[in-house]
Amino acid sequence: MGWGGHAAVIGDALTLLKNQLDSHLLALSPESAGAGTEAKVVFPDGDQKTDSASFKTGAITVLLYRIEQETALRQGDAYVRLSPQGVAQRVQPDISLNLYVLFVSKFKDYAQALQYLSQVVRFFQGNKVFNHQNTPGLDAGIAELALDFVSLTTQQENELWGLLRTGYLPSVVYKVRTLTFQDQDAAPPGAPVGELIRRGLT
Structure with a gap:
């Protein structure tokens, strides 16, 4: 399924x-990086x-x-955004x-689990920010x-492991900042009142 x-x-x-x-x-582990190598980082099974x-x-x-919603980044007028052409548009707030x-x-070997966990910390210690300069694969909308x-x-x-309903495993938590969702259905500045009411912008 594609997303526009x-x-x-x-x-x-x-x-x-x-x-x-x-x-x-x-x-x-170069010896295990050949074709068909099983991934070392996965998402949970959704089924x-x-x-x-x-x-x-x-x-x-x-x-x-x-x-969580980040509120510190709110604009002065959250309902106005400039288009790439410099035209003011009426929008829902970001x-x-x-x-x-x-x-x-x-991992079956507890020591190995700790070694891999240490590598997770080391990796994000050296890669705290992913942007379009250092990560070409980053989505254009981020x-x-x-x-x-x-x-x-x-x-x-x-509380976290109680929520997951399973026993504790070696783990770390990171806060990932910040994804911004923008209104893709911007109205022109002179949109009829009825249109603004429909979109909740009055």
């Missing part, structure tokens, strides 16, 4: 992070039959568990989102993705 326009899509952002991290981990989260053994699983992403390391390490308290960890 260049709207920033959550799936595009997480897929890019997953693929970038996977390429990094595979590059650390799980139980209420509890299930994580693939032998891989890092990327799981989105929280979305919605900027931060994503909280869990990286879970599950200006950049910036990652912040999140230190959860013991209570927050208990």
Whole structure:
């Protein structure tokens, strides 16, 4: 299924992070980077039959568990945007989102799980920002993705793993900033009142 326009899509952002991290981990083991090599970074199976989260053994699983609205980036007039031609347009306000992403390391060998988790931290330590200059594959609708390490308290960890309904596994959390969704159905500045009412802009 295709998606029109260049709207920033959550799936595009997480897929890019997953693929970038996977390429990094595979590059650390050149002997396993041939054709048909199984990915080291995956998404959860979307067809799980139980209420509890299930994580693939032998891989890092990327799981989105929280979305928050970023309010600090609001414009002076949230209902006005300039088109590429410099024409003022009436729009619904932008919605900027931060994503909280869990990286879970599950391997039969516990020491190996910790080694891979360390590589996740090292990778994002050296790659805190993904933009169009350093990441050509970044979607055109995303200006950049910036990652912040999140230190959860013991209570927050208990609540998170309780929500997932499974036992704790070696893992880290990153806050991904910021995806901005823009109104793709802009109205001209002189749009009839009825049109503005229909779109909730009065």
